[in-house]
Amino acid sequence: MTSALAVGIAGLGTVGAGVVRLLHDNADIITAHAGRPIHVIAVSARDRSRDRGVKLEFLRWYDRPVSMATDPGVDVVVELIGGSDDPARALVLAALRAGKSVVTANKALLARHGVELAQTAEEHKVSLAFEASVAGGIPIIKALREGLAANRIRRVAGILNGTCNFILTSMREQGREFADVLAEAQKRGYAEADPSFDIDGVDAAHKLAILAALAFGRAVRFDDVHIEGIRGVSALDIAFARELGYRIKLLGIARRTEAGIETRVHPCMVPENSPLARVDGVYNAVVAEGDFVGRVMLEGRGAGAGPTASAVVADLIDLARGRTAPVWGAAVGSLSDAPSVPMSAYVGAYYLRLMVLDRPGVIADVAGALRDSGVSLESMLQHGRAPGEAVPIVLVTHETRESQMREALDRIQRLESVLERPSMIRIEHG
Ligand SMILES: NC(=O)c1ccc[n+]([C@@H]2O[C@H](COP(=O)([O-])OP(=O)(O)OC[C@H]3O[C@@H](n4cnc5c(N)ncnc54)[C@H](OP(=O)(O)O)[C@@H]3O)[C@@H](O)[C@H]2O)c1
Secondary structure (H helix, E strand, O other), X not given: OXXXXXXXXXXXXXXXXXXXXXXXXXXXXXXXXXXXXXXXXXXEOOOOOOOOOOXXXXXXXXXXXXXXXXXXXXXXXXXXXXXXXXXXXXXXXXXXXXXXEEEEOOHHHHHHHHHHHHHHHHHOOOOEEOHHHOOXXXXXXXXXXXXXXXXXEEEEEEEXXXXXXXXXXXXXXXXXXXXXXXXXXHHOOOOOOOOHHHHOOHXXXXXXXXXXXHHHOEOOOHHHOEEOOOOOOOHHHHHHHHXXXXXXXXXXXXXEEOOXXXXXXXXXXXXXXXXXXXXXXXXXXXXXXXXXXEEEEEEEEOOOHHXXXXXXXXXXXXXXXXXXXXXXXXXXXXXXXXXXXXXXXXXXXXXXXXXXXXXXXXXXXXXXXHHHOOOOEEEEEEOOOOOOOXXXXXXXXXXXXXXXXXXXXHHHHOOOOEOOOOEEEEEXXX
16 A cells, blocks of 8 residues: 555644544545545644544644644645634645645635635645535535536526524524524524624635636636625515515525626525525535536535535545646636626616505605616515504515616615615525
8 A cells, every 4th residue: 555645734623623533533434535544643723732522642733833834744734724814824825835735624715815825836736625615515616626627607606604594594484583593503503703704794705706716717806706694684574585485595606697707695585496495504505507517506514523524534535546636627827817797787686675654655656766767676565554654565676787776775765754774685596
């Protein structure tokens, strides 16, 4: 048997400890698939005394993760610290420059510095693998870069954040409000103490930027992703969605259009019988649409020690076998520079919920505001009457340009009988 692949792991938190455990527990099948053993020989974290539930006593310990990059005994560096900047970035760059391949689960780092890292990997003829960075245990990176490589991808859409999906699912199933479910998710460990990266859509946007780069062969452009989170979704909207035959999901969507590439993360109404609508709880799913393959969907656990370690170790097995691929599916110099389409140019149907004073003429005023902005209505929903009181009315539009919809919203908000900021959710085919 050829010599073992020697691995250094920086970061021994949820994922790092999970990787150590998986390499130990499944050593037999991992060795068989890799063609040689994969051994952890060095580790790094902040607190050396912390019990992580895994055996570390025979491993080299580095207080400074970047020192691992120049350890001549380490073949591959696994970066599981997190964060788009140092020490994660410094470690990955130093390892690539030292001629070592790197495996990482760090979506923030790839979304922000993906081109620089790919260039460095190319210059030093080493690999940078990141299967675990998007949708945890779902092998979507390999699927896009290899399995679907012969296709022109038209669209990639996914539920990319398990915390948001758990919150939206609980709101729907239990009729509860956002803040209440978020507090429970934090208590159960599904949401961080500072949940803003998840619920404001940033985490999903990091992952979407990576998927879009792979799907469309374009340099990764995180700053071009339009991002909205789920703080504004209310129990009332979820109830109306159900009545209209939809479910509300936070989706990341990347689409090739004639004008360029559209990348956006926002709450969507998806038809309740569409495959993405049925993905509930902490599960993630990604749909890819290719010109020859048609539609492919992958679903699974998007986070947690086991699923994420599964993806990290799959990358290590590839490296042990000598299987490599360009970081973004093609050499950096040959990536396309297709333009990004701004959100103002997006065209789609919209759900609008207004709280209005129930008095004569209100509907006509709202219809007038929509007409003046060139927005045409498909349907309207209003239940009962409560003269002089606040009532919700729900409007569904025909396909409309986002800039016109925004103009209509401004007009509607200025109407005296409209009581609060309207709730607007885009309708997506799922
Ligand atoms: N958790 C998931 O389910 C999941 C899923 C997919 C991707 N990821 C990604 O995987 C990466 C790791 O996530 P995680 O959840 O495992 O994070 P975590 O539990 O917070 O662990 C981070 C680890 O990095 C170490 N660390 C932090 N700063 C350091 C420094 N300056 N020097 C040395 N070590 C340092 C910490 O050391 P101490 O333990 O000593 O504090 C800890 O062991 C992130 O990029 C994350 O986005 C996570």
